Amino acid sequence: MVCAPPLSGSVPPYYREVYEAIRSKIEERVQVEVFQRLLSRTDLPSGVQGQIAEHVDYTDGFLSKLSLYKALALIALAQQGKQPSPKLLENCIQEFPKPQLGEFKDLQTLRMQPTQESPLTVPQTLGKLLARDTVQVELIPEKKGLFLKHVEYQITSQHFKISVYRRYSDFDVFHELLLQRFAYRMVPALPPKRMLKGVLTSMSERDFIEGRRRALGRFINLVARHPFFSEDELVKTFLTFNGSDVQVKMRDACKKMGDEFMTNTMATLAKDYLPADIQAQFSSSRELIRNIHNSFHKLRDRAEKMAERSKENATDLLMFGRELSTLGSDGSPIPSLASSQSTWGILRQSLKGLSVEFALLADKGAQQGRREEDDVVEKLNLFLDLLQSYRDLCERHEKGVLHEHQRALQKYGMMKRQMMSATVQPKEQVSVEQLESRIVQQENAIQTMELRNYFSLFCLHQETQLIFTYLPITSHILGAFVNSQVQGHQEMGAVWNDLQQKLGCLFGVDEMQSPPLTPK
Secondary structure (H helix, E strand, O other): OOOOOOOOOOOHHHHHHHHHHHHHHOOOOOOHHHHHHHOOOOOOOHHHHHHHHHOOOOEEEEEEEHHHHHHHHHHHHHHHHOOOOOHHHHHOOEEOOOOOOOHHHHHHOOOOOOOOOOOOOOOOHHHHHHOOOOOOEEEEEEEEEEEEEEEEEEEEOOOOOOEEEEEHHHHHHHHHHHHHHOOOOOOOOOOOHHHHHHHHOOOOHHHHHHHHHHHHHHHHHHHHHHOOOOOOOOHHHHOOOOHHHHHHHHHHHHHHHHHHHHOOOOOHHHHHHOOOOOOHHHHHHHHHHHHEEEHHHHHHHHHHHHHHHHHHHHHHHHHHHHHHHHHHOOOOOHHHHHOOOHHHHHHHHHHHHHHHHOOOHHHHHHHHHHHHHHHHHHHHHHHHHHHOOOOHHHHHHHHHHHHHHHHHHHHHHHHHHHHHHHHHHOOOHHHHHHHHHHHHHHHHHHHHHHHHHHHHHHHHHHHHHHHHHHHHHHHHHHHHHHHHHHHHHHHHHHHHHHHHEEEEEEEOOOHHHOOOOOOO
């Protein structure tokens, strides 16, 4: 593609009319496909059409207004028998010639309407989802005396650029309202509350509180990044409201809005967009996601064990160094029968200084364990939380909407039988009218249930898409795992090399390269 030089001649009104006829209604530009259709109407030889196309500049599949004008001028000059070239445009100082494009009224048919994506499609990528928001959850313990009264969390949303303070009970109410508002979507589970009985200095309590903080962080990030949650008033209130009565505020917001079925414009139209084989698609997707869920569980368990081993290795290295230091600090005199030939006295003095390197190795090992927990295990847990929420959603669909629909149909059948019985055996007019009224109400309830069932399937289809949108997180996890291993081995390798050189200086090269003490 060669960029054409600026136009030197004047632009005739016809050029503007062509532009208005074929430009996109959304973009103030002309789609390349539309221009190619226009070019094919000129009856110019294909070779000449190709030359004109090469001289037209475009960006992201669109021609600007100026690019179209240049193209129209080249078409007109080519139709006059001239070789289409940008130099012709430089030399043209008068009004540009008018190209022959057929009937003007037919030009509008060239315009390509933008493809309307099905409302069923969720046009998201993992990058877009992760960019929606990142929410930090930090622990702020409040203490009265020695015993913990409650734990408070500082919640900081990058999207809303604000920090608020929340207790676990606020998360609990928020979760309850999310399930009411978005019963047909993936709502991640909350970690257990578990009443704290010990004091904060207890390691088990510390571990529990830290684990809960991490789980709450995963929960709120999955919610804040969900395309149907992130801009909802309920989520905004939780992430931004600074008053003390946040629970009341959230309940009020939820009451005003109702559930998603009442507010989503697709609720009553969902059936029209569902594919005919939606149940088969749902079953196959559910089975595949169940297998993925099981595999990721095993990956997480292995990653946890590796992180634990790294921390245990760090502890062992620290204790190994301390024992060497203890051994070197032993001031017991060496027996005279061994003192003449033994180098133990000098060797013992050297051992005391090795604890520094082993302490450094232990520190590097502990850092490795933390990296594996923060960068690998935590990402695996995030995806597992999402997969579990999908499993919970499938169960809600089957045990909730479908079950209620079946119960409503059974009730309706029973009322119809009662009505038939009443017509055969004359009863009071009032009771018959009441029965008729109840049947009408039940028919309306069934109709609503059917609409909710289709909307539930509609949402389930979209949530399934989100699971597959999240699947590339596998590469993030593997990248974090490999990077943590490379960094850990490099850092510890450097300390081991330093230690090897130090041992060579202290004990001599011969001792360091002695043959094995036991046969292989």
